[in-house]
Amino acid sequence: MGHYLSDAQKKTFDQQGFLVVEGLLGEEDLRPLEAEYADLLDGRATALQAAGKITDTYTDLAFAERYERLLADYPPLTNYCNISLPLINGPIDPADFHMNAGPAVFGLLRNEKILDVVESVLGPEIAASPVQQMRMKPPTRRLDGESLTHSNVGPTTWHQDIVALLPEADDTDQVT
Numbered sequence: 001m002g003h004y005l006s007d008a009q010k011k012t013f014d015q016q017g018f019l020v021v022e023g024l025l026g027e028e029d030l031r032p033l034e035a036e037y038a039d040l041l042d043g044r045a046t047a048l049q050a051a052g053k054i055t056d057t058y059t060d061l062a063f064a065e066r067y068e069r070l071l072a073d074y075p076p077l078t079n080y081c082n083i084s085l086p087l088i089n090g091p092i093d094p095a096d097f098h099m100n101a102g103p104a105v106f107g108l109l110r111n112e113k114i115l116d117v118v119e120s121v122l123g124p125e126i127a128a129s130p131v132q133q134m135r136m137k138p139p140t141r142r143l144d145g146e147s148l149t150h151s152n153v154g155p156t157t158w159h160q161d162i163v164a165l166l167p168e169a170d171d172t173d174q175v176t
Contacts, residue, residue, distance in 0.1 A: 002112075002116045003024060003112070003113040003116040003117055004116050004117070004119070004120045005019070005021070005117055005120035005121070009021070009120075010120060010121070013121060021117055024113050024114070024117065025111070025113060025114075029108070029111060029113065032103075032104040032107060033104045033105065033107075033108055034063070035104065036100070036102045036103070036104035036105065037063070037081065037100075037104075037136065038063055040080065040081065040100055040102070041063070041066065041067060041070065042057075042059075044070075044077060044080050045057035045058070045059075045066075045070055048070075048074055048077075053073075053074055054070065054073045054074050055073070056069075056073070057070075058070060064138055064139055065138075065139065067136065067138045068138040068139045068140070068141070068142055068143065069142060071138060071143060071147050071153060072142040072143055072147065075145075075146045075147045075150070078147075078150055078152045078153055079097060079098055080098045080100065081100060081134055081136055081152070082098075082099055082100065082132075082133060082134050082152065083099060083100055083101060083105050083109075083132050083133070083134045084099055084130065084131070084132045084133070100134070105134070109128060117175075118175050121173070121175050122173055122175060129161065129165075129174055129176070130165070131161045131164045131165060131176070133151075133152060134152070135151070135152045135153075135156060136152070136153075137153065138153065140153070140154065161174060161176045162174055
């Protein structure tokens with residue numbers, strides 16, 4: 001059984017330009033992603049502590065609180081969680097930019113439920129946009145400054161991703 005949009009959902013999408021599809025993914029779809037990010041966070045915390053950039057790895061905390069605490073101690077941690085390389089508008093130190101393209105992330109991009117919904121909008125020929133983000137929104141009780149203003153951590157305003165692409169993409173239909 002596919003997870004295609006109903007005619008009513010497609011109409012809503014066409015009229016409003018967005019659609020929330022609740023309950024599409026279940027725990028079985030997200031568990032591998034959660035495990036992959038827990039491992040990534042473990043590795044980064046260990047490396048950051050060894051480099052003297054943080055003093056505590058917070059291994060006793062659940063993922064969300066641990067991520068929040070580590071971000072409070074080391075705001076650039078968000079650079080390790082994204083699923084694409086950052087937009088680069090100037091000189092960079094390659095050591096500061098990372099991406100997570102692990103098997104669980106790749107599996108999510110190829111999830112049949114998601115692809116069925118996307119196919120309902122775009123048709124059967126689907127390509128991944130180079131403008132992709134993983135926005136893990138932790139609790140923000142302990143965050144301030146740089147962390148809270150980063151769109152991958154704090155609020156992300158409504159926007160159109162197409163503006164980040166070259167003009168040749170202007171007539172391209174996208175689902176984000």
